[in-house]
Amino acid sequence: MKLLFHVNSIGTNYSIAIYYRYLCLDVLWLVIMDFFKQPWPWYVAGPLIGLVVPTLLLIGNKAFGVSSSLRHICAACLPANIPFFKYNWKKESWNLFFVAGIMFGGYIATQYLSGNHTVNINPQTATLLKQQGVNDFSGLLPGDIFSFQQLLTLRGFIFIVIGGFMVGFGTRYAGGCTSGHAIMGISTLQWPSMVATCCFMIGGFIMTWFILPYLIQQ
């Protein structure tokens, strides 16, 4: 429709110039959208995440850290007289809006910016996973493990419920997660965050190499 409008508008030299300008904009738009619909390379996605640190600091001294939202949810919904949850969570409610934004971003990216391609993982990793019985690479997560039907199996229960519990318990015990420690903490040169991040990695390696192969084949 837009293009028809441009063609009709050709008449004088002046409108040819306008037409040309619109055409350039159309091409630019296509190039931009094409970029957005590809999986973003790490050197685009990473720096954007890094920019969250100064953005939050400059908005009003807010520290980047996602796992704190879980604590605020506990404090808001079920404090149960536990001292750890007795604080003014409303003062930190920006954090809840922040995670709502992450959820909304996930929706936008999937609905409007994904070009219908399968998840971009190393072919060797895919082969390994297929040997272990994981075959669905269409989305962010393999549907053959992460689905409501699988929730009732032992394997699904371990991946979905036990895994989630460990994430929530571990991050709070460690005082932060990959955002609060690895990005915010290391960016501000705090060695306890470096220790915590190394422990995240060690835990991840132990699970992936020594435990996960048995869990997947359950």
Place this chain on the structure above:
Amino acid sequence: MFRLQSFHMYGIIGSAILVGMASVLLIKHFQIKTLPGEAVVIPTKKFHWGNVYGGLIFGLGWAITGACPGPLFAQIGSGFGVITVTLLSAIAGTWVYGLLRDKLPH
């Protein structure tokens, strides 16, 4: 990522840290104020053994669920409704930590 067959996640975390570090240095160097006009304060993190024990537990869970807390929210938005169960479970994990906090080594 943990199979070391893909650089992607290391690139993301590494470049995020570098950009974060550079911007914090710039804020400090030019003494940039926050929008409401306050000086920028960076909360200090004190070491406790929870950094180690909790870190290991989180690492194990991270590799099972394929998500740290941030991506849990993104996965739900992406259409994986079942991850709401993982999120509720993570909230339960945080709650249990709060309950047992005094009994755990720190």
